[in-house]
Amino acid sequence: MATPLTASKLVQVLRAEGLTVHEVRNWRRHNRNAKGPYGPMNGVMIHHTVTSGTSSSVALCYEGHANLPGPLCHGVIDKKGEVHLVGNGRANHAGLGDSDVLRAVVNETKLPHDNAADTDGNRHFYGFECINLGDGKDPWPQVQKEAIEKVAAAICRAHGWSERSVIGHKEWQPGKVDPRGFTMDGMRARIADRLAGHGGDKGGKDPEPTPKPKPKTEYEPFPGGGFFHVGRSHPMITMMGHRLMAESCSRYESGPGPEWTEADRTSYAAWQHKLGFKGKDADGIPGKVSWDLLKVPKTRR
CATH class of the missing domain: 1.10.101 (Muramoyl-pentapeptide Carboxypeptidase; domain 1)
Structure with missing residues (x-):
């Protein structure tokens, strides 16, 4: 459980992770806080947009549509691996999900199967939409998957969470299939690798769930x-x-x-x-x- 990151802090931690960050319009004050609580935060949720094209996808996630007002997430990750921030606060991205899944995320334990929709996910999760058609054919460039890894690691690092605080929409709400095209277990392994001090790029393939040990680099402590x-x-x-x-x-x-x-x-x-x-x-x-x-x-x- 954690207090939501401020807009400035979110930008800072994402850029510190090496990401290119675009601030979209009035994103720092763009939210759905008037419709319900926001926080405490428990994790990061990954989605795909079911759209193509950066400009139109970002605009949709910022504005929403007639049946679901925006913002539809906190950030959009495009195919170049760049992040477009569209909301700061409660966003319409997670919907109702399984309270057992939330409990596992809080405890950072293995996720159960999602079979209920009884808990407000918009309150508890940062949401990132990744531009992809979600048809199983639209490719996921390595730079985009690396950006997903970096975004999740940056937020986990800021809150002191492990990779188990990162889930897919399909693991939260029954009937959802996103993100489609890579496994969340593979993505969590990449995030764990990055949090351990290593990059997660494995040459186009998801890493094994248990990465091989690597020699630990020692760094100079801050001397003051x-x-x-x-x-x-x-x-x-x-x-x-x-x-x-x-x-x-x-x-x-x-x-x-x-x-x-x-x-x-x-x-x-x-x-x-x-x-x-x-x-x-x-x-x-x-x-x-x-x-x-x-x-x-x-x-x-």
Whole structure:
């Protein structure tokens, strides 16, 4: 159980996961909160749109239709793997579902078969519509499946949930078939892999439910903001610079070195801006959140 993420926080965590995020119209104040409660949040629900075309699909999910007003979800994931945010708050996406399924999601245990429609899912789930016809023939590009993985992992990471907090609409409401074209068990395995610190791309195939163990990379712990000042020299600063270059945040003219310089500060500020930080939170002095997300490998001393 968790308090819903604010609009700003949702954008921040999605971009921190490496996603391209588009903010659609008045999405930050677009919701169905007047029609019922929103929260506490318990999980993420994945759907397919039964439509094609990004612009028309996003417009439909924002506006809804005569029988079901929008927003119809919180975000739309297109075939390029980009996320279009259309709602912030209660959205018409989940409908009534099985209370036993909700209990399993809350407890993060194996899902039972959905055989009842007695619980308001719009209150408890973030919803993401993925552009696909859902006919079993329309392909799912790898970048789109990777984006689904990243979206779900970002929200799970923000709330401290595991992959078991992510379900498909077909696992919630009897009679639903979405998402069709990949298995939710396979997607949950990808999400678990990402939450463990690894990417979930398996070359076009869903991974095995139990991924093989991988060597654990050790990262430098945050040394505190006071560590970074003129006159400081440390191999960790060089490693930080290489990571900033890998994230396309380099402002170096001749490459990073062990001494803290203005080029380090401006490069780190670019990283903070990339994560969505602004003002004094993007002054180029590392903070714990941005440092942990940068994942600076441990240096040999």
